[in-house]
Amino acid sequence: MTEYLLRFIAGGMIASAFAILGDMLRPKSFAGLLGAAPSVALVTLGIAVVQHGPSYAAAESWTMIYGAVALGCxxxxxxxxxxxxxxxxxxxxxxxxxxxxxxxxGLLAGFGGAA
Known part of the structure; x- marks a missing residue:
């Protein structure tokens, strides 16, 4: 329960910071890009570092990168x-x-990541 509360609070704070940053940038379409995904990824990686250590968080970050590449494709x-x-x-x-x-x-199988 504590982890969910931490995710909620930290995610909300970081999402708000990214929303403010997106609102200050031009064009306004950046606000949508900076809205949720970066803040959720940062909070998830922060919790992974605290709970499992930096090497686990590094593996998780690579899987996020693979997912982003796949989403672009x-x-x-x-x-x-x-x-x-x-x-x-x-x-x-x-x-x-x-x-x-x-x-x-394919990227996960070829380059590895979180097990």
């Missing part, structure tokens, strides 16, 4: 399916999910 595939193939959104996102999974697990 997923986004490119969705854009291509929507714009070039003229697929509706639901089939395009479901088809691109296979690419995301293949890239994420």
């Amino acid at each position: 997923y986004s490119v595939v969705v854009c291509h399916l929507l714009m070039r193939s003229r697929l509706p959104a639901l089939p395009a996102t479901i088809a691109a999910l296979a690419a995301w999974l293949a890239i994420a697990f």
